[in-house]
Amino acid sequence: MALIDHIKRCNRWNPSDFLPLMEGDKLLGVMRPETALYLSDFPDLFVHYNGQVGLADRWKTPEDRTAAFRPIAERLALEGLIDKLRDEDYRVVTKWGEEPLMVMDRAAISLLGIKAFGIHVNGMLLLERDRDLQLWIGKRAADKHVEPGKYDNVVAGGQPAGLTLQENLLKECAEEAGFGPRIVKRAQPVSLITYCMEDGRGLKRDTLFIYDMLVPEGTEPKAVDGEMEHFVLMRRGMILNMLRGEDFPFKFNVALVLIDFLIRHGFLTPENEPDYPALVTGLHTALD
Amino acid sequence: MALIDHIKRCNRWNPSDFLPLMEGDKLLGVMRPETALYLSDFPDLFVHYNGQVGLADRWKTPEDRTAAFRPIAERLALEGLIDKLRDEDYRVVTKWGEEPLMVMDRAAISLLGIKAFGIHVNGMLLLERDRDLQLWIGKRAADKHVEPGKYDNVVAGGQPAGLTLQENLLKECAEEAGFGPRIVKRAQPVSLITYCMEDGRGLKRDTLFIYDMLVPEGTEPKAVDGEMEHFVLMRRGMILNMLRGEDFPFKFNVALVLIDFLIRHGFLTPENEPDYPALVTGLHTALD
Numbered sequence: 001m002a003l004i005d006h007i008k009r010c011n012r013w014n015p016s017d018f019l020p021l022m023e024g025d026k027l028l029g030v031m032r033p034e035t036a037l038y039l040s041d042f043p044d045l046f047v048h049y050n051g052q053v054g055l056a057d058r059w060k061t062p063e064d065r066t067a068a069f070r071p072i073a074e075r076l077a078l079e080g081l082i083d084k085l086r087d088e089d090y091r092v093v094t095k096w097g098e099e100p101l102m103v104m105d106r107a108a109i110s111l112l113g114i115k116a117f118g119i120h121v122n123g124m125l126l127l128e129r130d131r132d133l134q135l136w137i138g139k140r141a142a143d144k145h146v147e148p149g150k151y152d153n154v155v156a157g158g159q160p161a162g163l164t165l166q167e168n169l170l171k172e173c174a175e176e177a178g179f180g181p182r183i184v185k186r187a188q189p190v191s192l193i194t195y196c197m198e199d200g201r202g203l204k205r206d207t208l209f210i211y212d213m214l215v216p217e218g219t220e221p222k223a224v225d226g227e228m229e230h231f232v233l234m235r236r237g238m239i240l241n242m243l244r245g246e247d248f249p250f251k252f253n254v255a256l257v258l259i260d261f262l263i264r265h266g267f268l269t270p271e272n273e274p275d276y277p278a279l280v281t282g283l284h285t286a287l288d
Numbered sequence: 289m290a291l292i293d294h295i296k297r298c299n300r301w302n303p304s305d306f307l308p309l310m311e312g313d314k315l316l317g318v319m320r321p322e323t324a325l326y327l328s329d330f331p332d333l334f335v336h337y338n339g340q341v342g343l344a345d346r347w348k349t350p351e352d353r354t355a356a357f358r359p360i361a362e363r364l365a366l367e368g369l370i371d372k373l374r375d376e377d378y379r380v381v382t383k384w385g386e387e388p389l390m391v392m393d394r395a396a397i398s399l400l401g402i403k404a405f406g407i408h409v410n411g412m413l414l415l416e417r418d419r420d421l422q423l424w425i426g427k428r429a430a431d432k433h434v435e436p437g438k439y440d441n442v443v444a445g446g447q448p449a450g451l452t453l454q455e456n457l458l459k460e461c462a463e464e465a466g467f468g469p470r471i472v473k474r475a476q477p478v479s480l481i482t483y484c485m486e487d488g489r490g491l492k493r494d495t496l497f498i499y500d501m502l503v504p505e506g507t508e509p510k511a512v513d514g515e516m517e518h519f520v521l522m523r524r525g526m527i528l529n530m531l532r533g534e535d536f537p538f539k540f541n542v543a544l545v546l547i548d549f550l551i552r553h554g555f556l557t558p559e560n561e562p563d564y565p566a567l568v569t570g571l572h573t574a575l576d
Contacts, residue, residue, distance in 0.1 A: 095566070166559065189551075189557045189558060190553070191551070191568070192558070192564065194565070207565055263477075263480075264478050264479065270477060270480070271452065271477075276384065276480065277480055278383070280479070281482060281572045281575075285574070286566075286570070286573070287569075
């Protein structure tokens with residue numbers, strides 16, 4: 001398949017299927033009309049006007065809004081409109097870095113089309129003898145809810161409300177791959193990837209912060225928390241062949257991270273990849 | 289100033305000021321209504337329908353269309369609608385890599401809002417002793433038509449019709465900085481930047497292919513063809529300070545190349561730059 005198909009796959013959605021969730025004049029999220037209808041049962045928190053949804057001004061603080069949404073989230077999970085709660089909160093913001101309006105269980109984020117943030121780490125091995133860059137790739141456990149058995153970045157995870165990016169990086173590196181702080185210090189933020197994808201219930205409006213991390217020779221990632229079955233080393237040519245093959249061996253968004261990696265490291269070029277400009281612009285679409 | 293202002297500056301245009309120039313159902317360019325009116329004098333090549341402009345089907349080959357446009361370009365230059373012809377042709381395409389519909393003097397490209405492509409090279413110096421990455425930066429000659437005296441990438445240039453990217457890279461590196469093939473081989477394609485900018489007469493719809501090139505210690509760029517006055521080495525912190533300062537020491541699009549560089553090399557991060565996501569998406573806007 002063409003590489004651009006991976007990007008199209010992660011950006012399938014029809015704006016006319018969704019209503020905006022506004023915070024003042026800023027877009028906070030989007031939701032299906034049936035979700036808006038459901039939420040009209042909770043006028044304390046959600047108000048409807050002119051085909052839009054907004055947050056009611058009854059609650060004045062992030063803590064109050066967060067508390068007001070908790071029972072709603074529980075009912076949404078109970079009635080099957082979202083998966084069971086994850087007991088992990090995400091910040092509710094219109095853009096990265098601003099003070100959160102509230103926090104919300106991550107299981108409810110895509111139902112309301114609120115921006116979610118995450119980190120993905122390219123674990124690189126550069127052998128002195130052949131100077132060929134390889135990547136440590138994880139195989140997702142067979143019992144994962146999302147994309148079981150698919151290949152994944154060596155470390156990846158959502159960005160919880162209570163942590164800085166750096167704290168999250170340390171936590172995920174330890175939990176998923178057994179990397180300690182001495183190795184994590186080698187991780188450099190190098191890129192950012194966005195996509196916008198229907199997930200059956202709502203819209204995933206995701207932003208991934210991308211890190212490249214040179215893993216020292218002799219250090220191997222270890223499957224610590226059971227999210228990964230094992231790790232393998234892959235050369236760039238092999239990754240490219242797998243991306244161009246007919247099935248989807250990588251988790252949907254990991255394919256994007258790998259295409260970005262192959263571009264940044266000069267393996268995909270404007271001369272060997274006809275869709276080069278469309279790939280670069282497609283990996284970094286503005287979400288507003 | 290905020291870094292995002294550099295991106296806004298390069299993306300100032302109002303779509304409602306322009307009419308589309310179509311090739312079948314694909315957008316080939318955009319032009320001001322007064323340009324469209326002017327071109328209606330040349331129905332052999334330009335046809336008008338439904339508030340759009342298209343290429344007439346009288347000419348069947350790229351060579352014929354190219355020949356038909358030459359006298360029009362001369363008249364445009366004579367009457368001051370474009371700058372004097374550059375005697376350098378650009379490919380006329382709806383997207384990178386496709387067979388050109390024709391070629392056209394680069395002086396006329398932005399009048400018709402046709403996509404232009406170019407190369408920009410980040411010339412990097414990595415001193416063994418301090419591991420601090422520095423960039424070779426050129427100072428544009430005082431007699432340059434565009435942005436005289438501003439700082440520029442060590443090598444940059446438009447992409448002429450007759451050359452491959454690699455050939456153009458070799459040519460520009462030799463002409464602008466005196467770099468021979470042995471050094472140019474170190475240039476790696478690593479990124480791509482797009483912007484869309486009014487230029488008074490039309491719209492610059494530009495795509496820059498970005499190369500990182502490690503310049504060996506002891507090798508210095510030399511101002512060969514007079515486009516640059518001289519070259520200086522700048523540390524990343526100094527570049528960042530200059531970008532954040534109140535004036536514009538860099539050529540408008542070079543500011544974007546440098547922001548992209550600082551992001552890819554981990555100097556700007558999601559933790560030290562609040563607009564990080566907006567910068568990354570703003571550097572890579574789809575031009576269609």
